[in-house]
Amino acid sequence: MITQVVEQPGADPAGHPASVLPAAHRPCGASTSQLRLQRLALLALSAAILIVFCIISLLVGARPVAFSTAFDALFAYDPVSAEHIVIRDYRLPRTLLGLLCGAAFGVSGALIQVATRNPLADPGILGVNAGAAFFVTLAVGLFGFHAVSSHLWFAFLGAITVTLLVYAVGSRGRDGATPVRLVLSGVALSAVLGGIGSSITLLDPVAFDSLRLWSIGSLAGRNIDVVVTVAPFIIFGLVLSVCIAPSLNVVALGDDPSRALGANLVRTRILVVIAVTLLAGAATAAAGPIGFVGLMVPHVVRWLTGPDQRRIIPFTILCSPILLLAADITGRLVLFPGELEAGIVTAFIGAPVLVALARRTRASGI
Amino acid sequence: MTGGHDSAKGKLEAQGVTLRYDARTIAENLSVVIPDGSFTVIVGPNACGKSTLLRALSRLLVPSAGQVILDGKAIAGYPSKQVARTVGLLPQTSIAPDGITVADLVSRGRYPHQSFFRQWSQEDEVAVASAMAATQTTELSNRPVDELSGGQRQRVWVAMVLAQQTPILLLDEPTTFLDIAHQIELLNLCQDLNAAGRTIVAVLHDLNHACRYATNIIAMKDGTVIAEGPPAAIMTEKLVEDVFGLRCMIIEDPVSGTPLIVPKSGK
Numbered sequence: 001m002i003t004q005v006v007e008q009p010g011a012d013p014a015g016h017p018a019s020v021l022p023a024a025h026r027p028c029g030a031s032t033s034q035l036r037l038q039r040l041a042l043l044a045l046s047a048a049i050l051i052v053f054c055i056i057s058l059l060v061g062a063r064p065v066a067f068s069t070a071f072d073a074l075f076a077y078d079p080v081s082a083e084h085i086v087i088r089d090y091r092l093p094r095t096l097l098g099l100l101c102g103a104a105f106g107v108s109g110a111l112i113q114v115a116t117r118n119p120l121a122d123p124g125i126l127g128v129n130a131g132a133a134f135f136v137t138l139a140v141g142l143f144g145f146h147a148v149s150s151h152l153w154f155a156f157l158g159a160i161t162v163t164l165l166v167y168a169v170g171s172r173g174r175d176g177a178t179p180v181r182l183v184l185s186g187v188a189l190s191a192v193l194g195g196i197g198s199s200i201t202l203l204d205p206v207a208f209d210s211l212r213l214w215s216i217g218s219l220a221g222r223n224i225d226v227v228v229t230v231a232p233f234i235i236f237g238l239v240l241s242v243c244i245a246p247s248l249n250v251v252a253l254g255d256d257p258s259r260a261l262g263a264n265l266v267r268t269r270i271l272v273v274i275a276v277t278l279l280a281g282a283a284t285a286a287a288g289p290i291g292f293v294g295l296m297v298p299h300v301v302r303w304l305t306g307p308d309q310r311r312i313i314p315f316t317i318l319c320s321p322i323l324l325l326a327a328d329i330t331g332r333l334v335l336f337p338g339e340l341e342a343g344i345v346t347a348f349i350g351a352p353v354l355v356a357l358a359r360r361t362r363a364s365g366i
Numbered sequence: 367m368t369g370g371h372d373s374a375k376g377k378l379e380a381q382g383v384t385l386r387y388d389a390r391t392i393a394e395n396l397s398v399v400i401p402d403g404s405f406t407v408i409v410g411p412n413a414c415g416k417s418t419l420l421r422a423l424s425r426l427l428v429p430s431a432g433q434v435i436l437d438g439k440a441i442a443g444y445p446s447k448q449v450a451r452t453v454g455l456l457p458q459t460s461i462a463p464d465g466i467t468v469a470d471l472v473s474r475g476r477y478p479h480q481s482f483f484r485q486w487s488q489e490d491e492v493a494v495a496s497a498m499a500a501t502q503t504t505e506l507s508n509r510p511v512d513e514l515s516g517g518q519r520q521r522v523w524v525a526m527v528l529a530q531q532t533p534i535l536l537l538d539e540p541t542t543f544l545d546i547a548h549q550i551e552l553l554n555l556c557q558d559l560n561a562a563g564r565t566i567v568a569v570l571h572d573l574n575h576a577c578r579y580a581t582n583i584i585a586m587k588d589g590t591v592i593a594e595g596p597p598a599a600i601m602t603e604k605l606v607e608d609v610f611g612l613r614c615m616i617i618e619d620p621v622s623g624t625p626l627i628v629p630k631s632g633k
Contacts, residue, residue: 117461243482250477256457259426261530262450262478307463308470 039311042304046318050099053325057095058087060329062337065091093224097286098325098342100227101219102293104234104283106320107241108276109294110301110312114248115272116179122295123280125183126273129289130190131162132281134197136214141200141207151214152226152285156233159281165189167273178255182273217288217343219328230282237278238317244271245309252307290343292350293320299357323349376400377565378423378453378534382432385418385589392418393589395432400534405560406567407576410586411610416569417458419586420538423567424455450478454532458539460523462511468522469507472498475529497528501555517548524555535559537568541575553579577601577624585609601625 058070065073065083072078073087108123116125124130135158139145145154170178170185201208250263259265280294297320298312305311327345334340376399385393392415400406400423408416421427422434425441434441441449454475462471475497476490498504501521506514511522520540527535537556541549549572557579560566570576576583577597585593585600587609593600606614612629619626 119464246477246480246482246485249474252461252463253474254457254459254461256421256426256455257460259446260424260450260453260455260457261475262445262447264446302465306470307466 039305043315043318046315050318050322053322053329054095054099057098057325057329058091061091061332089223093222093227094219094328095325096227097219097222098328099321100231100234101283101287102321102324103238103317104279105290105293105324106297106316107238107313108279110298110316111241111272111276113298114252114309115269116183117252118179119299120295122291123276125186126276127162127166127186127189128159128277128280129284130193131158132284133215133289134158134162134193137197137200137207137211140210141204146210152229155285156281159284160277162189162193163273163277163281214288216341217290218341219287220339220341222286226286230286233278233282237275240271240275241313244268244275245313248309288343290324290346292346293324296350296353297323377402377437379435380419380422380432381435383422383429383434384431385415385422385427386430396589396591398584398591400565400567401582403563403565404582405557405580406582406584407580408567408569408584408586409573409576414586415589416586417538420536420567420569424453424536425449447478450530452532453534453536454527454530455536456523456527456538456540464512466511467508468503468511469494471511471522472525472529475526478530493531494529497525500528501525517544520544520552524552534565537566539569539571541570549575573606573627577626578619578622597625
């Protein structure tokens, strides 16, 4: 049908031969398969770097451990060896948590950026952090739970509750939950909760102290139970994110074009909110509100992959834990034998990177 | 090619639709039939409901009364991807994601043909290649869309809608931001597509373009259809005055033989 069109005189001043279709097809096909190969190589490289960082994360710390010892600790565990205990009880959960939370923060950032069409959005604008922090404040300030382990469920519950509330407020009215409404209601609710939270912690020095520790964000001191608790939520969230990537590609073209292409905007947005809540909620609950990972990694990834969510999300899953583990490892080294929390290190790395991104002539938008 | 009146058969029609944005009513009890195989152009003054009608025909706007019929069934009853395989829409505003290449953007037009279990296929590849060939964007395929000129960019968006491979194509003011040469080029492309069997519906501002390219004109004012039919049959000095409040003279276009509207000076 279209070949007819092309062959008509006047429609093709460049004078392409009648066989324009296969000719046009060939170079396009060749370059895409080449690109695909390139991307696979890049994906493999990211995976390799991630594995290296996982290994370093097991070996480095106040008590450095040899590679062979770490290997034995994992596969031939000796319960009386102090080094084996360090690996099994401290470094392994910490590394696994870095993997899970890194991927969760990164992907939730990628999702929220494309769904709000705002390249500088992070999951915080949906009220995830504010909700988690507020519920932890209530737990500590009003109910006297001071153990870090009890914060997990309060933080998760808070993240989910407040995100749902933000969605409920933002989706009232004719157009439903448009990006702008979601952001506005997220920012508004975060501000209110932040205010109430501050007044509680300012009146209660004990609560202030334990909240201060939580709000920095760190992978340290979490045992394997924390990992096991959050893993199902994060894994489900990651799978969901990969599944909605094709729809997100279309949604990025604007409301009218995406609906004209048959995308279900409302369903896609609801799935994004669910995925972000699970990912950012679980990760924030486990590690505290670690910023910048969700903001920065999708940015850098878009740089490598272009604006295709079907590539951005898998790359973000691999690259975000690299950043978080690197930050955590750096934190263990800079104050050796003491430690700097990962949340502080990511902020130190994040701020200059953010400035650099903002100064780039062509910021990688959505 | 039929330039039909009321008797013409149409796959796509609006039956007594009332179109509203919140409390503002744009059109009430509006009925329009898009004749199959026609190049229908909707004309009318600003804010007469042209684009709103197009949005309703592509089920982007749900009528508060009446219904839009596609292939004998209410359009609202179809799965949205199935509608998107039958009716394509080029909206007035679209967002090209930063850094996206032409080939990538055109590929996104294949979305309604894909599913979770059926991702990129040979058929998609062919559709994208031929859509780019038809719009002469093949040479641009690896260029980022944001580096293109306005005319090139519009051709790329048209290519994306073409890749959708819909028998019906709706275009909302496709020529508005283009210079005169690119306007004509785009309209020629639409004419070719129409000749190749697609039904085209376009909102245009330029009456002379409408007369030259359309096989069927729908002239609207204040949400109602004032006249409908082939340009030569309906385009009169009185119609232009009624619809646009513009006094004019109509002569024969020396190139195409279609009506040519020449505004008179003063009021």
